Amino acid sequence: MSKPSIPELIRRVADHALRAADTLLPEWLPEGARQGREWVARNIVRGDRCAGSFGVSLDSGRWNDFADTSAHGGDLVSLLAYLQGCGQLEAAQAIDQRLALGLFERTNGAATPPRESEADRLAREAHLREQRERLEQRHRAVATEAARLWEMARPADPQHPYLLAKDVVPGNLRQLRGGRLLVPLCLDGHLVNLQFIDGQGAKRFLTGGRVKGTYSPLGRVEGRCRLFICEGWATGATLHAHTGCPVVCAMNAGNLKAVAMTMRVRHGPEVDLVIAGDDDRQSKGNPGRIAANRAALAADALVVYPEWPANAPLELSDFNDLHLWRSGKYQEGQP
Template sequence: MHKPSIPELIRQVAAHALTAAERLVPEWLPDGSHSGREWVARNIARGDRKEGSFGVSLDTGRWNDFADTEAHGGDLVSLLAYLRNCRQLEAAQEIDQRLSLGLLERCEISPEEAARRAEKAEHLRRQSLLRTERAKDQLQARQLRAARQAAELWQMAKPADRQHRYLQAKQVQPFTLRQLSQGRLLVPLCADGRLVNLQTILPTGDKRYLTGGRVQGCYSPLGKITEGCRLYVCEGWATGATLHAHTLSPVVCALSAGNLKAVATAMRERYGDVLDLVIAGDDDRQTLGNPGRNAANRAANAVGARVVFPEWPADAPDTLSDFNDLHLWRSQHREIQS
């Protein structure tokens, strides 16, 4: 019977680690966040102050520090060895113990060495838990500050001007939007019906969120959601305003393609299966991979919803991608014909 070599066992541990990447990587790099299927974080091995230069693929395990050309690897065992500044065997053993794999239990080491490694692994596990809890506390504190700031700004603001440059350009009503000085539109972001953040839209169309505020899973509502109603979930606010005006149905705006699935899931969990959930996706025909269409299909499949996309007339240009684009083009087309 073939006895696996140490390198073979390490590769097996790396393969198991990849299936648990969603759990392990945030434990090792707790101050990070998702960017698609990549975990972006501070490089704790060199004391980064901000996240962004260090990324780990949750699908392949490949990791890379763009600020250090020598810091990169192809699996999660090498990542942990780099972060812990230890040998790959020691990193593999920590993962083996963390996942209760038992692959490396029979490696020939002395009882003293085994005890030392177990003590080290337990120490590192506790440190990781402490970092994770500290990161969660810091994140909640930042989100709470942003939510308080959002409430204050919302109270200070007045109803949005119908003649606002952005609203005129999109040919939509302001609905519940509010406005601050210098033409700053405020788009409310809610979670479980509570205001938690704001998206600010400048007259130029530039958009930004409050620093530290919640975004993932948050939405901007248009209209009243009732039991069993038809509810549209879309990306941008202007798209949502267009859908609400044309269908008279309630709409929640995820404000990005990457947030569609999280918002659709939140709606399904809150209102149940009786909700007629429809994902109104963007059709990014000129973007490689059509991220808008793919994100809409993923969201619909995740929650058992229907999905709709703009139906483009034969003479509509390929630059159009969402329902507001279609609304604007049809409006301009009618003006030309008249």
């Protein structure tokens, strides 16, 4: 009897993991909670502040982050691979060991997966090509929709509740008739996606649009200058107002490195790149600092963090929080 292929072993592990989801998910996402047939948690990869946008189905294992449409998957193996930043084979082996399944043969304590056949390799590569083509088609369709919505929107109202709460000016934002703000996301200088922000600060991207590598610019890069790279748009607007320097907003911690490297390639050594990192002091491992440090190292950039007053609450994490606290406008629990 022939040994199962690597994809088959991963599928089997995923099936077992789903049956053990009530055990595994609290271990992987310990600050989450069960809501109906979903496990709802913070996205620890991008330093999410509160639960709500990241959900895992207990019925199918499908998971996604509604605030980052590039973060999604179809089973718990891909979820662990995403959370740990590893490959699916490595994640499957970790689950196999955790559940004592014994699906992977072991030699001297190391997992020894079966050799991939030529037919399996060709089938896997064809499947990946097909996935990439479908993804590119979806990205193009979303970019077209983003351009349509951007053209029909008007300049953002300075009295919009979110802008007032963050104490920032609208800059280049636009606003739909229903009141939602539009934050432009660009790639190579072209609009490819939008982030929507409502009056309560809830955020989402256009479904199926490109997020990884995209950025929202504030100000223009001209000659020798300092360019700040940060996570959220309100943080970027605060930095731009206080320094007068151009800023690009990567929208989440997981995107900082990709954007920083893009800016380094585009502008070269003539521009001083500075990663303005979030300081997620209440999050395990401080993912904001980790992501900012990695981005700075990859792009040969400087990195700075907010300098907190001694009496500043630990829940403050970014430069907009610091601005609001110093000005007496910070409200506990605000988005």
